[in-house]
Amino acid sequence: MNKRWRSVRFWAELAGIALGAGIFAFSVQAFIVQAGLGGGGVGGIALLLFYTLGLPIGLVTLVLNVPLFVLGWKEVHKTFVFKTLYGVVVYSVLLDLFKGIHPLALDDLFLGAVYGGVVGGIGSGIIFRLGGSLGGTDIVAKVLQRKFGWAMGTTSLMLNIVVLLLSWAILGPKIALYTLVSMFAYSRTVDVIQSGIPAKAVTIISEKSAEMVQPILSDIGRGATFLSGRGAYSDRTQNIIICVISLSELGNLKRIVREVDPQAFLIVQTASEVVGKGFMSIE
Structure with missing residues (x-):
């Protein structure tokens, strides 16, 4: 019975991760891309390549995560890497399938930033609660934490700042500012999903x-x-x-x-x- 329960729980976790990945992919295409905003980490780089070269966001996200998975497979718990790989694949596929979806006509950058951050935070929060992630800086931060004891939050923040500076240089200071608003709304939502209301x-x-x-x-x-x-x-x-x-x-x-x-x-x-x-x- 115990083994059967573990199996049911494992498949339920994979279903939950797929749901979270779908919510996050929807938030990116429906709000972030529509508003022309950037992002942090690997996702932010994929957005910049989409805006400048027209490359598909989902495919680029998956390709950029491959070397990080190789790094993570050696240094991080295998279950975490497996769940993360699964989440990234689902997210990348849905990200390109949702291309062009606009449920709301956003004529305000602030609304795009808040909607994108909150909805994306809900999706990521579900994935984090189930022991996975959407790759990128999460894997790098996890590896650095295990090897050097660096705090994951601080490491992720520093890596995101680098990508944000690239957004500032390419998309302009106004877009970079609203991208920062979106990242703040995202992080606060993830905290609530992860830890509950304080x-x-x-x-x-x-x-x-x-x-x-x-x-x-x-x-x-x-x-x-x-x-x-x-x-x-x-x-x-x-x-x-x-x-x-x-x-x-x-x-x-x-x-x-x-x-x-x-x-x-x-x-x-x-x-x-x-x-x-x-x-x-x-x-």
Whole structure:
């Protein structure tokens, strides 16, 4: 049964990667190309070659990824490379099939940048969640991370900046600026798909912690944890409440703190990713 479940899950992941690749290919042809925008990494180079030489974006993307796959096959986990190769092939084929598709008449570069970034981010986010990627700088960044310990995000950013500078030189500063807007919208969307909407991690220091935790449990419906702490100035030992809530629940929590102990010390931090009951499943 376990083996059968793994097989079903594997094929479901491939179907999800194909869906994500299709969404991303659609976003490129429907919004990015229609608006005449560039991009980052291998995709950005393929777009520049399309604008200047008329070469098909999908075919160029696939060809440019071949040497990167050779590099990745030796240095990166084989499952990641396989899923990435599969995603790139599906993406490249659909990219050329979707050529000329214009679901919306865009007469505004900003709209093209935002639509392209958000829709493309949804597609890539699905692929990343399933353990794959769309190749290009992702493979290079992965290799450099394994060999030298470089952060993937920083490495990808540096490589994308190089391609963005080429876009600035070839397409002009205005297009380069809106391309940067599109890349920002893309990255933020990927973050949301990958990690979910950021939650709030709250620390409450109060002499009435026992009274305060009850309405947190009953009114908000969230769990809480007591930590034992000792004040450096007062030298008194007291319980510290730690709880994680959604952004929409923060106002209710502040109300509870204000009503129970207006002198309480409240620390609110952004939890970029929360895995567990009531939030994102570990699966």
